[in-house]
Amino acid sequence: MPDQQVITVLNRNNVQRRFQLMRSGSGTLGAGNIPVNLVPGDTAVTIAGKLAAAIKAQTVSGNSFLTDAFQEDLTSPVLTLIGERSVNISLQDNGIQIHGRTIFVDKTAGPNADGTEAHPFNNIANPARANAFGVTHPGDIIRIVGNGGFDAVPGNATTDEGYATLANNFAYEVGFSTLAGQSLDDGTTMEVPLGVTVMIEPGAIFKLRDSRIGVGSSSLGVNRSGSALQVLGTPERNVYFTSWLDETIGQDAHLPATTPAAGNWGGIVFRNDLDNAESRFNYEDEGVFLNYVNHADIRYGGGGNVKIDSVQQIVNPIQMLEARPTISFNKISRSADAAMSADPNSFDETNFLAPRFQRAGQFTSDYSRVGPDIYGNQLEMNSTNGLFIKIRTPAGNSLRPLTVSGRFDDTDIVHVLSENLQIKGSQGDPFLDLSRPPIDLLTFTPQTGGSLVPGTYRYKLVFVDRAGFEGRPSTATPAVTLGGLGSIRISQLPPADEDFVSRRIYREDVTNPGVFELVAEINKSDDQYVDDGNMAGGILQRDPPSADNVTLTSIVRGSLSSGTYNYRVVFVDATGKEGASSDPTSPITIGGSPIEGGIQLDNLPSATGQFVSKRIYRSEVGGISPYTLVAEIPADAASYTDDGSAIGGTIDASSFGVIRARLDARLKIDPGTVVKMEGARIEVTFGAQLLAEGTDGREVIFTSRLDDTYGAGGTFDTNNDDRQTGGESSPQPGDWGGLFFGPLSSGSIDHALIA
Known part of the structure; x- marks a missing residue:
């Protein structure tokens, strides 16, 4: 300490x-x-x-x-x-951890708040006042309670009498008033803090204007990962989200008479896109799906006057970006734009069988999650009564393709496309990754405040891609000695580059040389990590031998020709399977037989772990490939004399690095799903796949957005034109493009209706 x-x-x-x-x-x-x-x-x-x-x-x-x-x-x-x-x-990561607590918020509470049930906060996020969001730490739970207003029965929290008269209940107000620059009582926005879970309890009323409720990071500069929102309405007592100008719900603190309109506020945004790109903590990766909206009445959302990190954009009443919440039994009405939206990768299908989900050694083999879980919702009088697949980015410069194994399985809502949905494949075979993370600038500072036992340690750093595949590990760091019980601060860690999204740190105890154990997986860009002795479980695989200390000396005996040579060392297990190859040794130039016909190799690395021997490969003259197998020697042999003879065979070039797959995306559409399009197509690119397999009586429907023959979510009127003056629009040939399959793509369409 x-x-x-x-x-x-x-x-x-x-x-x-x-x-x-x-x-x-x-x-x-x-x-x-x-x-x-x-x-x-x-x-x-x-x-x-x-x-x-x-x-x-x-x-x-x-x-x-x-x-x-x-x-x-x-x-x-x-x-x-x-x-x-x-x-x-004052100082983080030094032996003190703040545990989570439950913080209550009640609009009817008094001023002296500590967040307990007896003394709750009366404000959510206004920095000018004591507020719940301003005192949180990761692991906290915030419970925002409803109230019955002036006619609530004192001392009886279970009565429905006060809650039923919505017009006089106290509301939480978020956003901006009609006066320029004036914020509402609970702050200008409601962004759930880092690692905090917000529970909105039955009967709560939220009135918003030009604002939104955000879950997850909206910029790389502010980390709000690991946050969650649970809207816990009930059939008898909904949670209400409406316009600040709506005088029919919640006490009206704005004296002039006002009329609400579609788009007065944005919506609830669940997003993991930036946090996933940085490989920050995400409950969904652990198979935990906390985000939940149930029995909410959402009105007048979908506004385009919402600014997120200074970028004005449209926010749908419920919006998902690489997020998979549960959305059930809600009523969404009178909103501009679509009632719900999701980007293509929000429909990711995960069965948690991939290696990246199994590092802990224990997992549930039959557990899966398919995109957001959407059912029982009623959509009416919105500009689009459906789930809009939001493909264009807020800046409008690029389109989001589907890059995962996606699936449309929510048959209780119409899926709407107005931009081309590209199912992205990959050109080419798996590729060989030869680069290593740079570690030249790493610094190590022993410190107290952990459980790492005294000893001498070395580390290796590995970059990890989105599929969980590791790149080539770094070379081992210089040894660092810890004199007392505590921890080691590792600084100036290099950020992951190219297509990598996270990093893994492995530690070797020099008393067990050659075995690097997984300490932690960290995000893409943090430049420091404190190793406090905890382990994540797992051993570094495909770890190449180090040939940095191998010395080469020319000798007379041998039949080698004159020129420059180098060598590679490969460890071999008991079955004869080779591990990864070392980097080439330092080169040596010899005069050749009979003056200098041989080369003496010293300080060869010892094979450890499951390996029982090692093989020596020699380059061609000039230090180039192919490398020829010279000898197989015992695991602990430190020297070898190359006299020009060879066993034969060459090293597989794939052992020089790590082979990583190029993954292709896939979209599966379940029976009974309705997909409506307008001026758009589904494009299956090189190597990708589309499966639209219905059944007799539950066909997959592809049709125009204007086609009211098919529908879901309580309405067939997806484009909300039944009440328009002059009659509704009718579908016409050419309203949408079609299904396009590119070279080497694949598809299966069965029991489908394409109209």
Whole structure:
């Protein structure tokens, strides 16, 4: 535990205290800080006790600073606080972890909030006031409760009497008022913080204008990964999302009479696209699908005046970007644009059998997830009463192709296309990845605050692509020695490049040489990682031997011709299977027989792990391929003399690197699915696949967006023109393109209707 670490605690009355951990005889106490004196030999348990005592000793106007501060038991390092509004730590990753808590929000609550059920916050995200989002840490749960307004029965939280009269219930207000530059009471936007789960409880009312509710990161600069939103309405008590100008729901705080209109606000945005690109934590990768919208009444959304990170764009009432929430039993009405939208990769079908899901060694073999789970929703009076496949990016410069194994299985809603959907294949065979991550700039700093035992360690770094395939591992880092119990901070990590999305760090204990164990998988770009002794499980595979220390010396004996040579070393297991090849040794130039006809190889690497021997391959004159098998020698042999003889055979060039597959996308469309298009086609490119296989009576339908013969989601009027003046539009030949299959693509269309 380092000195100078400061824990800042704010109580429910907005009074702050700063507690500084001070090692005996070192450090300077900061102005206004309260010392917590530590001595050599203090453990996490004793430090927790000292901090608890320091907090309990604080008073404000004769009253306790906090309601309580205590350890779970005298042998536990866990410190529980009661009555705190927020806690912050000055130095991260140094032995203190803030556990999650449940934070309540109630619009009818008073001002002195700490987030408990007895003292909830009354504001969601307005930075000018004490608000729930401003005090969160990863792992927190925020519960936003409904209320019955003025006619609620006091003391009876279960009564439906107050909730039923919606016009006088207190609403949460997010966005901008009609006065320029003036924000609404609960903030200008509602962006769920990093690692936080927000639960919206039955009866809650949200009124929004020119704003949206965001789940997941919207830019690379602000990390909101691992967040989730659960809208927990019930049949008797819906959750309402409506326009701030809607006077029929929620108390009207805006005195002039107003009329709501379609597009007054955006919607709820679930997005994992940027977080997936950075390989940040995503619950969906763990088979956990927390995002959930149930029994919500969503009105007047779909606005195009919503700015996200300064980019004005259209936000649909429910919008998905590489996200797979559950959307059930909702009513979406009076919205501009489409009732729901999703980008192509949101329809990813995952069965969790791929190697990247099985590294922990335990998994459920028959578990799967197919895109978003959408059922039981009623769509009416929206510009598009369906699920719009959003292919164009907000900037409008590019189209999003389908790059995964996707599937349309939500037969309870019409799928709508107005841009060409490209099912993206890959040209060519698997490719050989020869590059290694650079590690020349890595620095290592031993520090306290972990469980890594004293010893000497080396590390290797591996880049990982989106399919979970590893690239070629880096060379081993220089050894770093840890003198005491703690951790090692690794700095200046190189970012993953090309098509890689994450990185894996492997550690070797020099007492077990050659075995690199997986420490962690980290995102694409963070430049630091603290190895605190935890392990992720797994051994580095396809790890090539290191030939950096191999020396070559010319000798007289031998029949080699004059020229330049180098060598590669390959380890061999008990079945005769070769591992990855080393990089070439340093070259040597000899005069050739009879003056210099042989080469002495020294400091050869020892084969470890499952390998029982090693093979030596010699280059052609000039140090070029092919490499010829010279000899197979024992695993621990450190030297070999090449006299020009050879066993025969050449090394497989694929062992020089790592073979990674080029994956092709696939779209499967389930029986009974209705796909409506307007000026668009489905394009199956090189190597990709389209499967549209219906059954008798449950055909797959491809038709025009104007065709009201087929429908779902409570309506056949997908384009919402039944009530238009002059009559509705009728479908015509040529309304949409067709199904295009490119060279070497494949498809199966059975029991389908194409109209």
